[in-house]
Amino acid sequence: MSRVRIFATKTSLLSFVLALLPILTPSITHSASAAAVTAVARSGFGDHANQSVCDQSVGNATNVIAYRLSGGDCVIEFKNVGTTTWNVSNGISLVRYLIVGGGGSGTRGICSIYWGQGGGGGEVLAGTLGVVQGSIETIVVGAGGSRTGNCTSSASPGNAGTSSSFKGLTARPGNPGNNTTVDNAGRNGGTSGSGKSGGVGTATGATGCASPSLCGTGGGGGAGGVGNVKDGGPGVVDTITGSSLGYGGGGGGRDNVGSGAVTVDHGGAATGDATANRGGGGADAADASFGGAGGSGTVIVRYTPDTTAPSTSISIAANYLTSGTSVSTVLTTNETLSSVTLYYSTSSSLTSPTSCGTTSNPTNGQTLTCTIAASDGTYYIYSGGTDSAGNVESAPGSADDSIIRDTVAPTVTGVTSTATNGSKGVGSTPPILVDFSETVTVSTSGGTPTILMETGSTDRAATYTTGTGTTRLNFTYTVVSGDISPDLDYTSTSALQPNGGTITDAAGNAAVLTLPEPGASGSLSNAKNIVIDTVHPTFVSATLLAIGNQIRIVFSETVSTTAPNNLPAATSFRINDSGTTRLATAISKTDTSEVTITIPVSIKVGQTITLAYLDPTESD
Numbered sequence: 001m002s003r004v005r006i007f008a009t010k011t012s013l014l015s016f017v018l019a020l021l022p023i024l025t026p027s028i029t030h031s032a033s034a035a036a037v038t039a040v041a042r043s044g045f046g047d048h049a050n051q052s053v054c055d056q057s058v059g060n061a062t063n064v065i066a067y068r069l070s071g072g073d074c075v076i077e078f079k080n081v082g083t084t085t086w087n088v089s090n091g092i093s094l095v096r097y098l099i100v101g102g103g104g105s106g107t108r109g110i111c112s113i114y115w116g117q118g119g120g121g122g123e124v125l126a127g128t129l130g131v132v133q134g135s136i137e138t139i140v141v142g143a144g145g146s147r148t149g150n151c152t153s154s155a156s157p158g159n160a161g162t163s164s165s166f167k168g169l170t171a172r173p174g175n176p177g178n179n180t181t182v183d184n185a186g187r188n189g190g191t192s193g194s195g196k197s198g199g200v201g202t203a204t205g206a207t208g209c210a211s212p213s214l215c216g217t218g219g220g221g222g223a224g225g226v227g228n229v230k231d232g233g234p235g236v237v238d239t240i241t242g243s244s245l246g247y248g249g250g251g252g253g254r255d256n257v258g259s260g261a262v263t264v265d266h267g268g269a270a271t272g273d274a275t276a277n278r279g280g281g282g283a284d285a286a287d288a289s290f291g292g293a294g295g296s297g298t299v300i301v302r303y304t305p306d307t308t309a310p311s312t313s314i315s316i317a318a319n320y321l322t323s324g325t326s327v328s329t330v331l332t333t334n335e336t337l338s339s340v341t342l343y344y345s346t347s348s349s350l351t352s353p354t355s356c357g358t359t360s361n362p363t364n365g366q367t368l369t370c371t372i373a374a375s376d377g378t379y380y381i382y383s384g385g386t387d388s389a390g391n392v393e394s395a396p397g398s399a400d401d402s403i404i405r406d407t408v409a410p411t412v413t414g415v416t417s418t419a420t421n422g423s424k425g426v427g428s429t430p431p432i433l434v435d436f437s438e439t440v441t442v443s444t445s446g447g448t449p450t451i452l453m454e455t456g457s458t459d460r461a462a463t464y465t466t467g468t469g470t471t472r473l474n475f476t477y478t479v480v481s482g483d484i485s486p487d488l489d490y491t492s493t494s495a496l497q498p499n500g501g502t503i504t505d506a507a508g509n510a511a512v513l514t515l516p517e518p519g520a521s522g523s524l525s526n527a528k529n530i531v532i533d534t535v536h537p538t539f540v541s542a543t544l545l546a547i548g549n550q551i552r553i554v555f556s557e558t559v560s561t562t563a564p565n566n567l568p569a570a571t572s573f574r575i576n577d578s579g580t581t582r583l584a585t586a587i588s589k590t591d592t593s594e595v596t597i598t599i600p601v602s603i604k605v606g607q608t609i610t611l612a613y614l615d616p617t618e619s620d
Contacts, residue, residue: 039074039412041067043543045242046070053305057522059085062324069242072307076298077241079277081143090133090338091306091389096300098240099171100247100277102161103294105145107177117177118251119145119158119294124236125171133388140165144276145176164297174294177251199263240300251292251329268302298558306389314368315382316401327356327370327403333385337362340385342370348380350399374406406507410436412496412515414522417488421529422481424479428528430488432462432475432495440503440511444470447500451475455532456484459491464501475501485532489525533557540593542611548602551611560594573597576610 039054048066054074058064078084082100101122101524122142131137145159158176160220165171203213217245235249277298314329321327335447340362341352356370362385372379386392412434419430432451442449452460460477467473490496496513503511516522524530540554553573573584586598603609 007140021508024315030570039068042067047242048072053307054089057087058088059083069240072304073302074305075241076301077277078139078301079296080143081141081296083138083140086137086139086301088131088133088135088137089305089389091387091391092131092133092303094128094130094303096128096240096302097126097166097298098247098298099164099166099169099239100142100297100299101163101171102142102144102297103146103248103251104160104174104176105158105294106251106292107148107158113618119176120174121248121250121291122164122174122264122294122297123163123172124238124248125169126236126238126240129167129169131167136166138165139299141277141299142171142173142297144296145174147293156293156603161294161297166299168300171297173297174248174250176294194334224227240302240391246296251294287298303402306387306391309391309393310337310385310387312340312383312385312393314381315402316381316403318403321372321405322407322507322509324370324373325405327372327379329366329368329369329370329381329383329401331362331366331383333362333364336388337385337566338388338390340368340383342381342383343366344370344372344379344381344400346377346379348378348381348399348402350380350395350397353395372403372405376407378402378404393605404507406505406509409509410438410440410503410505410511412511412513412522413437414527415490415515415524416527417524417530419528421531423531423533424488426479426481426483426534428479428532429476430479432477432490432524434473434475434515436471436473436511438505440473440505442473443502443504444503447498449473449475449501449503450475450497450499452495452497453477453516454485454489454491455479456482462490477533479532481534483532483534485530487525488530488532489523490515491518493517501608537613538615539611544603545596548604550596550601551599551603552594552596553611553613555593555595555613568595570597572614574601574612574614576612577601577607 024342030100033572037433039051041049041051047069048070051068054066054076055064055075056076058076058078060080064084066074066076068074076086101124103122104119114499116477122144125217140163142162142164145161148158160175161173163170163173163560180414225495235246237244237246239245276296281558300343310333312331312333314331316329317329318328324440329342333340339360341358343350344355344356345351345353355371356372357368359366359368362368369384370381372381380402382396382398382400383394384395414435416433417430418433419428424430432453434451444464451494453460453462460480460483462475462477465474465476493515494513496515498513505511519525538556539555542554543552544550545552568587570584570587573587575582575584582600584597585600588596
């Protein structure tokens, strides 16, 4: 059986609202072939301008029409008598339906003597029910009862229609009109598919079917004598097509002079035949030669198409990516999707986005991977979903989330100190400062980083103190007795050790702790001239100059520090002259380890004095 595709659209001229049922199923691929049928707006009805959103597939396109009402609902009318199928499109979960059985034909009377009764209208079923997107539904459209032959010398009953059905619901057919066997005697019209009897026409002028209270909805009109009223029973009025139309009306009876009449029921009128696809009963024909044919039934489906784009977003648990190009994201969606595509941009305004991964039939909460470029930087990522009805989500104005790709580890750019140049003695704490190429974080939970300093026979460790969250880490070295260095530096390029702690950048990349070569550019000794001196100076010699109050003193090491002109203070020298202590009053430098001091008294030949020196470099 071939299937035909129908193009139609979203409905509702009246305020009929289809509530979505929680039927969430993946689309089903239909294996049968389908021919395209384009939905077309009806002339004069003000139908929706966009007729393309109601595309469907049916088994047989003959006499199947589809259109979209002005309010957006889709309507499909199945008018092809017989069995066909409907492939339920994605996004449809609830439909409104109207099922009408075929109407019965009118009775053939005896020529010029008896006239027939009208046939009964087909049963009319209306309501809403749930459907499953992607399913294939069978639809049966009932035929109307065919006409009886030309008039003869004997009466003949009409023919019953056939039933219509959809999703297990069956609208029964109308029955034909009854035989007329007695001249001018009234008889019932045909019974409707819903069991309503036709009215009775009488020779005395009683009404055949003036109202549903007499014959019931869809009952056929009665036949009778001269002048009788012979209207068929009214049909069921429904607005499923956007207009108020009658379905399943009974056919009118006929007397020996008049024609069968009909109300808003679409049963047979003066011509005898009922309107096609409305399920009406046939009336006795105007020429009294045969009973009118019953109208064929119909199945009409109306639904609200899904024209709303899905809303999706992704979230990224990690803030950084330190290797590779795969970014793990978690999807959030408000409905079932047929696919979702992830995009990234290196601009927060999402210019020139790049697709980075498409997933079919994803689910809410599913983990999706976006493959970004192999370049470090910030990547702004968002999702774009397509739902099962084919609605495509528009690109957002901003990213759902972002991640920084950082695969470069921080490195040491230099080592320096804020201590002044010159000698440092016992107890001094010259800070050692290590600069990095980027901000680093120090963790001391497992240990404290150290730098091994070159301090003579015993190397000392400078210990990390502060600086986490900046590009400069502070280490402190405390000078102890025995330390010595003419130009303080660390022991080697590997002197900086984490010692159980960690030094990382914000992305978690472990810092490369290689220091500049000692003495080379970027090293401590290249940046500063810090002397570590914990050895006490000693007198080598003292000579009295001819002037008498000046003494030239030679030391075992340089004695100049921070005094003016790079000299120790004169008062660092003390002279004991026969029990009297005197302080030197002036000092001048002749060499790094040789000074000349002026004392307040002149020294006589043969006189003995005691000279003492207090090294100002922190008590040594």
